[in-house]
Amino acid sequence: MSRRSILFGICLTALASLAPGAHASDFPGHDSNIHPAAPAAKAAIDFDKHGFLIHGKRVFLATGEVQYNKIPRALWRDRLLRVKRAGYNCIQTYAYWNYHEPQEGRFEFTGEKDFGAFLKMVQELGMYAVVRVGPYVCAEWDSGGYPVWLRFKPGLQIRTDEPVYMAAVDHWYDKIFSIVSPLQIHRGGPVVMVQLENEDTRSAGPELNGSYFTHLRDTAVRDGLAVPWFMSGVNHGDDPAGNDPWDSETRTSPWYSSEFWTGWIAFYGVDPGRAHRVERTSWKALAYGAGGYTHYTMVGATNFDYWNDDEQASSYDFGAPVGQEGDFREDYYTAKRAAMFATSFSSILADSRTFPSPPRGAINAAIRVTSREGKSGAVYFLDNHTGGKVSTQISIGSRLVPAAGPVSLASDEILPVVERAALPGGVTLDYAATHILGMQTQGNTTTMVIYGAPGDPGELQLTGAGAHSVKAPKDAGAKVTVNGGSALVQVKYSDTPAEFVVRFGSETYRIVAVTPDMASRTWLLDWGGKPAVVCGPDYAGEVIQGSLYTERNASASGRQANSYLYTETGSRALEQSYSSAATSAKRVPVVGSWMVARGDAEAQPGYDTKTWLASAAPRPMGADGDISAYAWYRTTIHVDKAGDYGLSLSDVGDWVEAFVNGARADASEVRMRVGDAAPRFLKVHLNGGDNSVAFLTAHYGRNKIWGYIGPYDKMDAKGISGAVTLSNTPSDRVSVGQWRYKLDGRGEAGAAEMTASDPSGAGWADTGNNHDVFDGKPGLAWYRAALPNIAGVSRTLHFDAVDDNAFVYLNGKRLKENRSANAPFDVNLDSAWKEGGPNNLAVLVENTNGAGGINGGVSLFAAPTPIGGPIQGWKMRGGIRMPAAAASWKPWTSGDLNAPAFYKTTFQFNPPSGAYVALRVGWDGMSRGSVWLNGHNLGRYPERSPINGIYLPECWLKLGGNTLAVFDEEGHAPAKIQIIEEAAASRDVLLLAPSKFPGVKQASRK
Template sequence: MNRFLGIGLGLFMALFPLIASANDSMFPPAPAAKPFIDIDGKGFLIDGKRTFIVSGSMHYARVPRALWADRLLRMKRAGFNTVQSYLFWNVHEPEKGVWNFEGRADLDAFLKLVKKMGMYATCRVGPYYCAEWDSGGYPVWLRFVPGLRVREPNAPFEKEVGTFFDKILPIVARNQINHGGPVILVQLENEHPLGWGTDMPNSYFRFLYNKAIQDGIQVPFFFSGLHHSSDPAGDRPWSSAGRTSPWYCTEFWPGWYNLYGALPPDRDRYFTRGTWKIIAYGGNGYNYYMLHGGSNFGYTNNDEDAASYDYAAAIGQAGDLRPIYYHFKRAAWFARSFASVLEDSDNTTENYAQCVGNPTIHATARTAPAGTLLFLDNPGNTVQTTALSLDGKEVAANLKVEPGEIRPIVLHYTLLPHIILELGLARIYAICQQANITTIVVNGPIGDGADEPLIFRTSGAPVRLIVGEQAMKVSGDTLTLIPRYPEAGAAEYAFQVGKQIVRVLAVNEQAADRTWFVEANGRHYVIVGPRYVGDVFLKHGHLFVNAERPADVAPDALDAASCVYGPYLLPNRLTPLAVSSSSLNFQKAPKLSGWQASLADQEAATGYPAKGWLQSRDPVEMGADGYNGAYAWYRTTLEVPKAGVYTLHFSDGGDWLDVFVNGHKAAESRIVPRNDHQVARDITLTLPAGRVTLAVLTAHYGRPKLFSYLGALDTVDVKGLKGPVTLMAGAFRGTPIEQWYWQPTDAHSAVPESLMGEGWQEAKVGEDLFHGRRGYAWVVTSLPNLPGAHHLLHFENVDDNGTVFLNGKLLFRHEGWGSPFDVNLDAAWNKQGTNLLAVRVQNTDGPGGIMGPVTLRVLQNDEVWPVEHWAMHGGVGEGRLSRAHWQTWPATQATHVPTFYRTTFITTPPQGLGPHPILRFSTRGLSRGFVWLNGHNLGRYPEKVPIDGYYLPECWLKPGVNELIVFDEEGNAPVEAHLWIEKTASRTVYQLETSGKLSFEASKALSAERSPLNERAK
């Protein structure tokens, strides 16, 4: 996803085409995989059958393993046949040579579960991912590999990638569809600025290609992604002629990472329309990013996120279903039902240019040997009606098209060998094959659909009307059905041609959302009524259905009319069983017990034994000792000549510092609202004379995801401390530098000597000077001649690279956007006259310029001492929590130092049937830190999305006493922290049972053998 901190989706969409390549091709499958998964310019073939790919992203590492099946089932119930996931490198190799394939990292188990669920999988193997994930998925230890540069031809990087691929790709390969697994597609790399699809612009791409083949990848694969967008289909239909690969979208964004909860209706409509555009314009599949976002557990968030990765997705962080879920469900089932057209068609829009009478309505069409799909598009904000003419004959006088709707009309569709759906004016929801019964579900407004009939043409045998005869009219080989849409339940119609039965179920618009297609014991069922259908099973001839509805929502008429339609003609009424009680209801959350505290500043104490800590002359950055979390301690001792005020200057580091002198907290760096990100450079503190123990606790708030970054990792966004540290007598005075001028240049132009002459334009801090263009610019200013012994210039963000000159002298080269840096100006400072500062800014993509504040810092005193001989250790004692010394602590009293707080609560986790409340832990009143629930690290707080506190996964709750441990960086009092129930995500789970035993005799009597279509469906 995008790298541009703080910008909205609209601006990113304007910039993204400048990054993404137009290549949307796939490498074809190996011969061994071709019978199982194949591609051509018209679509996908799976097991030899044309298949529309309806996919959603769900990252297994962002979901508790015990909830994988629940989330996958919610996807499957909405018509999704494929799940897409990243295979994060830093999840699987958190330390060099230390591999993790347990718990949420068990890729093999995840893929086998996908297969068991009857779904397909797309694996995005990296080595880069983005995904609002720490370092974009790179393990921290990669920063310390000498000479390593990422995403470009580089032997050290390719060596490490090769080792990773040799571990991860065989797991993917064993689970490919041709080996009995679910994997049908593989993506290498992600959103690389140089190569997408089948592009291989350099040897790095060829290395990835060869490694994939070597490690057994045989299904189709591609680089970087395909058609990433919030509206991937664009504005016009396309032809399949000349294509060699399907049109597929790997990232269709129906939400964004800074959102939480249900989208407003207008956004719902926008993304629903975007889905139908893919279907209508010739798409062969799509993947929503994200369909279920999940959580950034542990230390996995990047600098833009905290714990929640809800993404405003159709399936919420807690598994709740948002309104857009039901919109996606309709499009999914339609596309899959008509895959024989959509995966084998070409654009025939010109043939239907005159078919609509309303000029506001636009028509597009796709035609295949199996039939034609005509789409009526109303791009406006009001309801439109239109006449429809086909072959010069008016077939409808007043077809209604809703605002923003793209309405499909079915023409000449081969439903069965002897049954053609000649004209489908009714809104067809889905087609379901049930043994020898083909069930078509249609939906419309309550009442008669007189203007929207279904017209069938039959051959081979007489038509026999079975159910709903009064709504059907037979004339020769033509059968016309005018469905009626009841207020609740479904109206059923059925006719027979030879041994084939066609059943039509007509439901109203609300009931369409509550229509489900399920399977039990190898048989297919259509269920109408519940708001969600989960597990379904047969027992003693009865069908049992686990259903759910939102919290505190009472059953309505649709619930009361719930029915199941199986591979037989008579429906079975579903009746609810008694719902079990629970100690948790939707009104009252458990109370927290009294708080205990364990101070986390012991590493700052004078005389603390730093045995086993990493020793160095100057501090080394966080992670150098193998720790990959968010904290690190640094210690040293120094001789202070006299008591007084001093400035401690750090060369590099971030994001936050807590400084201790002789075991007592003395100072801390400020937190800047922009992404909570600050590289602390100068800390002012008062020191006593003599030998002083100095300890620094550092924290980071997520490493950036490094979108579009190519180059060295060790210079990008250093965390902790790095480089020389100096102690200066006195305090710096800072002056913001805000007046800048700029003009375009090249890589070798002479350094400007003045601001005289033409071509200079005024520039503002934060202004994009490049507007997506690559190149160079001089950005120049005249620095105020402030007297002092030392002058330092602090840059918060030069995007992308900056070379700094003062008075014509080269002082500093900095590579990497979003990474603050300091420049010592003393070597070129003119004490008597002007000081012309010139920065040659290089932009490689996206926006560029002086994108963050610049501050001139002046120190009057000339006394400076190096601070050396440091020891570093990662962590704040998380590993010793089980041995922590806890003391009772008043919730109203802050400690003012880094502190672990502990509390408990009693609950009965929701299991099976009954109330299913979603618990959240509010960190209100606390500063920043992490929370553990029964030993599981829930991630960082505070949240950066509009939700109050942590989601507590139900599977990590225990019956009885549960433990919460909070690490708070500033030791704020937990007086406001509490549990609460998120009612919008909570639900009631209940069970339905068919009122009588299921009987298959009716269908058996009508068909003694399978039809060819049933054989394929089997």
């Protein structure tokens, strides 16, 4: 048929007037250009404006992001297989510089960090790989992937061509490409593309504007890069395709999204609305011209140890389709349908032109039609963006199909109608007026799975030489009609899979018709080394010794639904076996009695500090090579007279606790330090003479410094930096929470008026912190407050959170611009402060989307007059040390320790047969700290995601006895710590094997 031969007549039975909005990406600096392969790789991987070619074959890259460093190595295969089973043919991942080179020159690529082994496992599973080598990665990861040791190289400026930085980047590229380059596809590996840099806010452009970008390219090429590559990320967003198709004729490379967001930072689980969005936006990408996309992230994960950034704690679930514990969310199944379709029809989608189809025939304007047409066929996407359910038939020539009546489209559903698709064995799919899940080639048999709502009709037509031996189920509405070389297949969908068979000479075509629910539970896999299709189980894992490993949510009742196996030679029912013990009440372990050890030995007078780093003034965390989230500092303070004093620390990130002569004296509040110095003030009692003073500092994640360009030494410094002084009086602090506000669309253009006008006048209103003055809409608002006159030598204003952007003025002078939404920041007021007042504060808040405003506390601090100069003579050592000596541990009986403390206990793990019990350890009653399972650091608590415990990876649990250890910064009692089950993630494990009887509603065969 010609492109014009298929006409759409839309017969609507229901219509709603509201069309949902989309969220298009608009990240600054993102390009859409992909650079071509070197000549050596072009035969293996190439592209044109329409799509990718791998070994000369058109391939749609359905890619899932999987981050190896956030998943235990023992679970890599499990998580990768879950992505593969969803129809994805490619895995994307970062390579993390600081993870692999924690100290300069000491590379770590073994064990859990064996990056090459991860890529080889991707290949073993028959998938391709896209590798993002940095140097910057983001990923809500410590420092965005930059090593801590870079901070201590004088003059270094990140994301520039400054020589010290570029030498360090060359050093990293030389190492990472020694692993990646041999694994490129033209050298026998899985790597088909590479990304250099990430989310740089400057556009590199197709010609690579700027010497920094060209240096990265030249170094990568020198180190062996030959496959296609792109700079800094392409088409990022939660709806990267936007709302309109693009014409591939204007492009030089295929459209690809390297981050198509499935969730967001600090999300956990999935809600139906977001699952619906992932489904619709995936189909839009297919309809509008995509050559591939990466669902970021496809698999939820964990920030083990202290690798989290300041937006995360242990969980990096992200609300991903595959949860942190390996469970499936609703959007796993909806994303699977789009991915399976895309990879089944790569020959069209990766080699076609996209354009809006004009209304033709009896089309109703409520249905939007977009076409992708090429040499191998066409796909017409029918988009029901009406907001309500509709029904439609499709006009082909003078006929309406399906002939039995209209098919239904749910609100926002997109139906792909395939036309004149070239299939194996010289067969053509003339049209398919129904959803196609995917196809599996099985020798001379091709199995096509189609789906539709129960009761809906479906229809498709195949043409090939010598159509014969046709059978269909004996159901009303189900039949196959042969006319010459064409076979017309008509189906009425029901809850049981229906099998149709058509033969074209030696080629067999099997059509399996299922409901959308069964389509979600249909899997394309290998069985006994040969391609197969399985319908029925919630998941189809490994096939081991003729049986299929499957899972079912543990909360489901009754037996697994009927399952079926389709191989080249026929179809069989699958029989299951599982243990009813999976419902046992003994599935959750109970912790035993606790032991406790003090965590403040480093604060005690006389503690051996010979190996500690010595300096005149305190150095930031990491100066001694330690990369943990803790550091101890010690100094001696002499006073002539005993009494109460104040300590002014000019810069601390993010928390500090002081000890005087071994006893806890005071602690600051937790304040995340990012760009600017964060002063802290503590009260201490000193004895006359010399006093041994120690400080424990902690940070809660180094900022990922998204988009930052410039000096690295002061950016997000942690621990104690700069001067520490002593005063006779403590600091003064005042909370600021009563504001007058006014919406004003001029923004900073109106600053002169808005910072000087009387806030008691017309248009101004009262508000407080944590109130959305924007009513959920984008806009600009000025906040005004009069600051009290507090005594001191320096004044600082601290904001806990502003959403989104803040511009701070004092007495009409602009002091600060902060564009880190909801991140804490400090503003030094000294340059505009008026002694004796008045001091008029004005804050312009820019809200870009959703709720906005001053979302947290605001505090005014004044540093007191110091006694003498800065305190000199410091020693520091990074990290905390869990006591190894048995004598350090005592039975814990009750009460808080009121000092840093380690706790440990044991528990027995004997799960019921046939069950995967998803376990977490809760931290109720604790302050802040870390958890270890059998020596593995599971990360930080409290979580920032809405989940009530830290994940206990099943591969690190032992049958029988296990040890759980906890470090709590304030020594809170562990009385409420318990192991809990996450019921939504728990699964029963089943094995399915072919039965002796078919048991499938199927066509008979000759």
